[in-house]
Every structure is written in C-alpha cells, then in structure tokens.
Amino acid sequence: MEKKVRIFFTVIIIIGIVAPAFGRTNEDMDRIIIGFEPAGSKQNILDVIKKYNGEVLEEIPAINAIVVNVPSKLRIALNSDMTLNKYARYIEDDAIISIPPDEITMAPVNSIQLTPDDPLYANLWGIRMIQANYTWNVTTGNKNTIVAVIDTGADYNHEDLSAVNASLGWDFVNNDADPMDDNGHGTHVAGTVAATINNGKGVVGVAPGITIMPLKVLDSNGSGRISDIANAITYAADHGARILSMSFGSWFPSKAMEDATKYAVYTKGTLAFAAAGNDGLQLNTYPAAYNWILAVAAVGYDGNRAAYSNHGAFVDIAAPGGSNDGNQRHDILSTWPGSTYAYAAGTSMATPHASGVAALYWSYNPSLTNAQIGNALIKNADDKGAVGWDKYYGYGIIDAWPANG
Template sequence: MDYAGFLNYLHDQGTQPARGQRSLIRFIRPEAYQACLRELNKWKSLSEPLQQIRTSTLLHAFICPFTIKQVPDRYGKGIIIEKDVRIHMHAVAATGKENTPSIPWGVRHIHAPEVWSVSTGHQIRIGVIDTGADFSHPDLRHSMGRGINLLNRNLMPHDDNGHGTHIAGTIAAAGGSDGIIGVAPRAAILPVKAFDHNGSAYVSDIILGIDWCVRNQVDIINMSFGMRSKSKSLLNVVNKALQAGIVIVASAGNDTKSRSVDYPARYTQTISVGATDRNRRIASFSNRGAHVDIYAPGEKIYSAWLGGKHKEMNGTSMATSHVSGAIALLLAHRPGISPAEIKQLLRRSARPLAGAGKSLSRGGTAPAEVHALRLLRRGSK
C-alpha cells in the first residue's frame, strides 16, 4: 500500500469545504496500521487535517473528523471505513422531592451494606466512560483516580454535565455524615471523559476510552449510554477489552422496549442492565426482555451532583452503576475471577423480580435483580 499517497488522499478529504460526517478507518492488518501510523507521524506537521486525526492502537484505527468518501481501489483493499455516529447518555432528572439518605435506597436495596464487613471494593479500578467527575465533591475525594479527558487531553476530566458524577457516586461514594455512601466505597473511579456538557459523544470517543482503559489495566468498565445502530468498530474494541479480562457493564436504554436494547449493551460480550423501581418491578422507562442480563435500581436514584450537591435521577444509567459496584465488591473479595464467571454468578445469585411474568433475560433466565450479598456468597464457593 502506498501510505504516503493514502495520507495525501486523507489530507485532500480534510480540506473539503463541507466536512460533514466524522469517519473511522480500521486497518485489517496490524502491521499495515503501524506502517501507516509511522508515515502519519512524519507528515502531520505539514498538514492541518492530518494533525486532527486521532489513533487507536487497540483497534488499529484512524479517527478522522471529516467525511471519507469512496476510497480509491489502490488504497481500499486493506481498510474498513465506518461512519462515526453520535451516542447518548441513558438518564433523565427525576421528578418529585429529593431525599437525603446517607445510604441511598438503591444501595440498601441490593444489600451492599451487608457485604461491607467482608468487602468494600478496595483497590478495584473502575473506568467510568462518561462526562467526567466532580473531583472536589466531598463524597468522591477519596474515590477518584486521575483518569483522562479525551475531549481535551491537556485538561483533567472535570464533569460539566453531572451525569458522570452521579454514576461515580452510586459506585463508590464515601461521604461523611452529610454525604452518601456508594455500593463499593473503597473502589477507585477512573473518570474517562468522552461526553461533552450536553451528554453527547461519538463512537470514536468511546473506542478511545476503552483503549485507554485497557492500557491502564482497569478491572471494570461502566458504560451508562447507548445508541440504536450497531458499530463493528465498537464491537471489535469491546471484544479486545473482554479478552484483556475486563468486565464491561452497559445500560440497556430507556425506550420502554420489550424486545430490544441499545448498543453496546446488546453485544453478548457486555453485561446488559435494565432498571427496577422500589417495588422490584421493571421501571416503566426501562428496556427489557431477552437481551437484558440483570436488573438493578434505576428509579429516583439519589447520588452525587456538581458543586458538592446531590440529585435524584432516573435511568438504566443509574442501574448500571449499581451492578458495577456489586462486581467491584466481588472482585475485591475474589481477585482473578473471569468476566464470564462473573456474568454467571450475577444470574445465579440474583433475586427474581416481582410481576416479571414468563419472559426471559439473556441466558434463558427469568428476569432478576442484582443482590450483592448473594453474589459474594456464591462467589465464595
């Protein structure tokens, strides 16, 4: 392949008046990616469009902030081009009066406090791919690692939306008398800021976030977001993270669908999470059905918010953070357990839902809710 000619083609595409859709370019052969990357590094300083290309070593891909049209045959045989589409958070603000419990109802509901004498999630590293986190929040100061800001690598991953802070709080808040306690209060949150202040990101940002999590050896990736279209590139990088031994927890979506969930939760490589209410029923907004692995509290979930505050939120996003916290408790108690074993233990230890009927979740099991105490007991056998 003529790598210099291919990069010149990319330069020309990047100088078009209407840039339009962002693009992912995946190299089929790793050695071709490495060769083209070396050439890119030589020519970057001479081309403004080439300077804007980001790369994923894990995926062997270039990420271009401009449209790549039909690639000439002399370049296109060894590459796969995919549109870089938008992806969104799975949460909305709850209506009604906020409460102020030190242990929120969802944390109690999954019986996490009964586990803390055995495990608090100590030293388990959780990559939260989200809007960042409020590093100064009193409930999170002792739970935060440095993380990364993929939108501006010169800045810390500070949260300018609130969603990421809420997720981090449910997983690992360790507040004092005026704060809250999360499911795994001694776990380490590594915020991966891939979403902007509007709660929006591109698939490429998620890919780069997973790439970073693999390189930084996290134990769990929390993905409280989704999209309706599939992405081969996203599936590819999720597979690579799973092969690295990382547990991937993803929210099912808030569209009240009974036979479908959003991607990446729909991939069998993830643990797909739906939401329940206080009565152990599937929340009205939650997607449900055969593509969901497990359910968890997701309605009126009280957690950390920007400016040292707290807020109630609804969503399968919130449910996912409960499951990530429960897995952290298990991993701290039983290090080295594989993602496949964890998924099986979640199902076997879960508590049946109220009024779930005859529908089945993924794996042919009845719809059930995560139960941290039973999970650890099963994991100890």
Template structure:
C-alpha cells in the first residue's frame, strides 16, 4: 500500500514563507499541529507557552494539539523530546458538484442508486440500533424530506449551526442516506426515519476545512456513539493527525468510509487512503466507473456517484438567464459565480486568454471554451473591464462550468455551442446576464461524494440486521458480497465491486459475520 504523503516530512523545510499564511505578520505567527508522546501534553503545552504561543485546539484524545506560535519557536518545538511531529495544516474539500437541475417539491421518486445497491430489498425496521455520523457541511434539518429523522450534531465552523447548511453538500449526502419515504421528493437507503444521524459540521459555504477540524469532528463522532463515519471529502496530502484519529476510532469498533477522490487519476486521496478507511469510487447508472473517479490500490468499493438525485436547501442552488437583443437563451450558472445581474453590449472576447485593461469596459464578454480554465477566462474578462461573462461550449450539450476557489465579482454563465454560434451574430446588441438563487429542494450531483453515502448507509442498514458483527467483520462481508465490475476480481477502478445490501445480508445469514 502506498504510504500517505504527509504535509511535513521535515518540519524545517516546510516552514518557508509559502507554506503558511501569517495572520499576525508582526509576530510571524503560524498555526501548526503538534503530535506528542503519550503523557507528554503538559510538557509540550509549557514549551508552547515559553515560545510565546497558545493552544488553539485540544486534540488530547490522539495526543495532539493545534497551536499558534512564532515561526522560529515552532521550529524549535519540533526538536523537543516529547514531540513526535509538528505539521502544517492540510486542506480537505467536499468531493461533489452539481449536475442537472432538479425541482422544488415534487412527487416522490426513488433515485436509481437505491435499487442499484439493493437497499429496496431490505427492511430498515431495525435501523434505530445504528448511528451514522456525517462529517460535512451540516444539514438542512427542516427540509421536507429530512424533518423527523432522529439527529444530533455539533458545529465546528463559524457558519450557522449544525442543523443548517450554507453549502448544500451535507444535505445532499444526508438525503441519500436517510431521505424519508413520505410521498414527496426522494427516498434514501434507510427511509423509515429510524436510522440515527449525528451531524459534524466542518464546512461553511466555501467547502474547505483543515485536517485539524476534520480530526476534531471525527473524534466527536466517536464520542457521540457513531457506528459508521461517512466522509464525502478529501485532499491529496496525508495527515499524521488524521492517521492517529482513524486508527483510534477503528480500534473503538467504528467503520470509517470516505470518498476516493474526483481527480480522475491514480493518485490517492485522504482520509480515504488510510488502511482503516473504506475508499469509495463512483459509477454511473450503467455501472460504469465515472471519468472523474480516482483509481488506485486503495479503492475498496464502488457506488452510484453520477447524476445522483437528493435533497438540498431551498435557494442553495443557482440558476442563470441570458437575454440578448430581446431574445432569451438557456444558460447554466458557473459554480462559484456571484449572484448578480449585469447589462452591457455583447462583445467577442475570443478564448479569453489574455486580459487587456479597458478593452471590455461595460461589456458582456462572449468567450469560447478551451485553452485555459473557466475561472481564468472570467477573471480576464473582469480585468478587461467586462461586467459579465458568457462562455459557450466547444462541443454539443450544456456547459456546466466551475470557477473552483477563484473569487470573481461579475456574473458568469455557460451556453451551448449552438447558442454561441448564434450569439456571435448578435455582437453589439444589449445583453443581460444574471445569476440567481433557485427554490429547488432537490438536485442531481456528481462525485465520489455522492457514492460514499450509499456505502455508509448500506453498511448501517446491513449492520442493523446483524448487530453482533464487528466493524471489521461487516467490512469484510461488504467486500466479499460486492458485485464484481470491470476486470475480474478486485481492480483499481471498482475495488471489490458495487456494494450490495441484500447480498451482504444473505452472505452473513449463510456464512456468518466476515466470512
């Protein structure tokens, strides 16, 4: 198994100017995670104080502290006899993105993944004996398809409360697990309203958090009686802090499940890459691995992760409109675009490869897809004086673009290739592009984030029927009963195959736990 690529192999090398943001420049203060030896916490705290630092978070459950202190003192601390490591924080992000728009309140449907994982073939009448902890962006607890599901939670952000969701990702994950069988919306893997949820909110609207925050949340899951921890999140770098946490939780008998990653390559995402964690790949409705799903030796199970319909908070999704010369066009809002409206004459900005200050002043930029990222195209338009941006596709179909972490101030949207060709004949006409919130309560998302809750909920469902199994035995049963896909036997794309609830239940009935 590939070893985790930890944030700091040699602390002195990683404390360069680029490694940290210094919130307090005068003190050259950095925030680091300090792993110490058992019973060494007191000595390390004293050393932090001597160095002019302070403890930000106590992770004493895993013999670690998050501290803020001057850079030089942090370098010295790394050499202390009671210190095992001093690591820079690494970032984790949600691993799902929007797909096709759904609707507001609607007649109930069963998303394709429910039957695909055989959840519709098992009763969840005993699910009240299990608790799934969702480490994500919170939950819209008053959603029509989630209100009444038994849940507790804790907020590790400065955004809202644990039972609110400013990102929508956590609510979508929760719907796949537990959306109610109540005649509206969708149904989850465990739809009776008996499965207990614990919500550990780690993401605000940005969808990003440090490994220290993720670790705190995981430990909170353990303290609140979780049987399964579901993490639709990840990052490229390993974390010694997270490694300590998952090892501790696994020893407590908790099953930990995480997303394999959305980079579409053979790199490993963490925490999915730790041996104690089940790594989940994404497949589509035809049981074909998604092109974005990471493939490697750690992938263990596969589940539906393309066009997965589930719950979202009202007005968390964005739509867009475009009107040029009195004619309306169907466009898709860019993920990350500000919600705003702008009007100006439509101007051809080519591929948007270069910013030319003043060249697009007061205009709406029409940009062809290709060469550089959507974010760079929009930024170049903005820096050229543009008030709005429309990027048209270079292939058939709608353009669903994302700006990633790039912050822009102008509204931006994606158009089809055919509409782009038409718009090139309307240059100079008045154009209005707008991005706005939608009242939708359901949406289809893509990502290994969407696959992960299918596996987490199936694990809880099967375990509820066989509570005498250990976490390790249940994991083995899920792997041995998975539907083999791709190359015969285990492979890097599908792992052991598509998770199967009924097959796992039958296998345990016939052969016993873990056999």
C-alpha cells in the first residue's frame, strides 16, 4: 500500500491520490526503494529481487539506492527475507506526490509604471515586506548563484523568466532534458525567486540576477514519486546548485529523501529550503522537518501568520505566502505558463521568497558556506510573535536588507 503525500500549492488541505502501480501488466506490482551499504551489498540485494520476480527500474547512485517493482503478492515475503534485511539499510514505498485542482486566479492587467519598471510591481507586497527592493541597490544576484527549483518544471519561454536556464535542468518524470512546466506550480515558484527586473513586463523576483535550474519531478496532473525527487535533489547538488527550493512535503518521512537531502547539504554544501505545509496544524512535514533543512512558514498581507501555515518545533523562518482571505491582492502574484501571471497562496509561495533572499546573500558574498548563509538568515530575521524563536514564525520573517531594520 503506497503512502499518500502532498505538495503545498494552495492553502487547502491536499490529499495525495494513489496512481496505478507501474510495471508488468499481468499482475499487481509494488514500487519500492531499497537503500544499501556501498560495499558488497548491491549484488546480494539484486539476487533477492530476482528471486521474488522483481525488476530494477532505476538507481539513485549518490545515496546508494535502487527503485524496483515486485509482485504485490510477494511483498510481505520480500520484506521478511533474511538476506535482504542483512544487506538493505531500508525498504520503503516509492510514494506519490499530488497537486489538487488548480485554484489560482489570473492576475488583472495592470499598467502602473513604478521603479523598477515591471508593470505589476505595485502588487508585489511580499517583495517590499522582506525589503528585497533595498538590497537591489547593492545586488540583484549573481548568475553564478544557481537555485534549483524542484517542482513541476518551469516555463523557460516565459517573457519574464530569463533567469531560467533550461540547459541546466532535467525532466525526471519523462526522463529527458526538457523541464517544461505543464502544470503551473513550478513556474509560479520560479518567478517568485527570480522573475526579470526592469524589462517592462510583468513582475520581478526576489533575486532577479541569479540563475534557476528547473527540475521537473511532478507531471501535468501534479503527481510524481519520491524516487524522482531524491534523484533531482542529488542531481542539483552534483550540477552546481547552491540552493534547493522545495515547495512540497509529506506527513511521512522518507529514508530516500532524507539521504538525498543530507547528501546535498552535508556532502555538496547546498542550502535547502522546504515548505512547512498548509494544514494549519502543529504537524511535522518532510523534508521541512529534517534538522538540516530550513523550514519555511507563511505570513499573510498583514505580516501575521497565515491561518493555513503549519507550525511546530521544526519551523525555522517565515516569509510572505499570501493571506487566502478572499482578496487576491493579499496573495502572491507571480509568473504563470504562457507568459501570463497568477495569484496563489500557501507555504509553496513563502519558500521561494526565502530561497531568493538566500540567493541575494550568497551573491553578495560567494565565499560563505551554506551554514554561514543559513545562520545569517536566522540572525537577521525580523522577530515576530514571542521574543526569539517561536513555533509559528521560527526566528522571524526573513529580511533581505537587515541594515534597514
């Protein structure tokens, strides 16, 4: 039985939909991930898989894991196999992530001209709340600072997304080099991070001068697997990403995702952000709840905690995510496929605000480590709620220009 997991797209409660198992058509199959120790274990595990009429679908080399299909009727026997338990570090379902039906509304046409000259800049209250517009006097970001947006891909042809470098990306859903977004969520996240500044079009992102690596792990229906996410995380770390922006999560911890994020953070030195979740509950969400990930909660237009935002001991920081109060101007406006623009609310929208601020910090001083950047973000956050850390805002609302605070 596959676990149900969710992505934080809007502020409604999102329940995953279990898709049919892949593999052989003449019997029910279970898709699982098996982690193993690097020395001498893999072949023993492969022998066991063959014994139970299983098939290897793919590998995740960076974390010593394989993805396999096994007949459902043999799953219990497989889990109990003494040889497998001797050599496997873990066995877990390759769970599915799903996005519910689109609840984003399209932005109205707006011809207001401000500085910057992006015509919808007046609608970007989140940018001003975190004072990114002050930081732009010093830096708008460095092209060498790469943010991996691990999501539904990104519309790299969008008029306002010159920061998206499709050649750096990959589509893990279809296993090809075309990370085009056929859902919308990833394009919205990408625009919040780095929509183009002063091009006379649309919006502007928090760090418009950086580079976005678009990694597609969810399909047009918003569904994808843990194995694809783990592969994308290690791919990003191995291909130069300094920051991971992950606007998805699950109630259930995954050993594969844990290993992949540890690899990215501790072995490759990336800084990883993940959404706290939209249940409005004191509820751990993964990967945000892992200690090495910066978990991002959401605040609304008034600067107070958004009612939908999850809270708890795992929350590190807060950022603008939208109010979801029925007034779309109180939500987050960003890019949408087809060179259009849309409003959305959720911790999905808060996460790229935080990722963008980290990109500005790192662009200003590329010599810093991931730990130093993370500590700077926490130290410079604008305290909110109880003095110091609290379970609703973490260390406070992220601040791109602490010198002005």
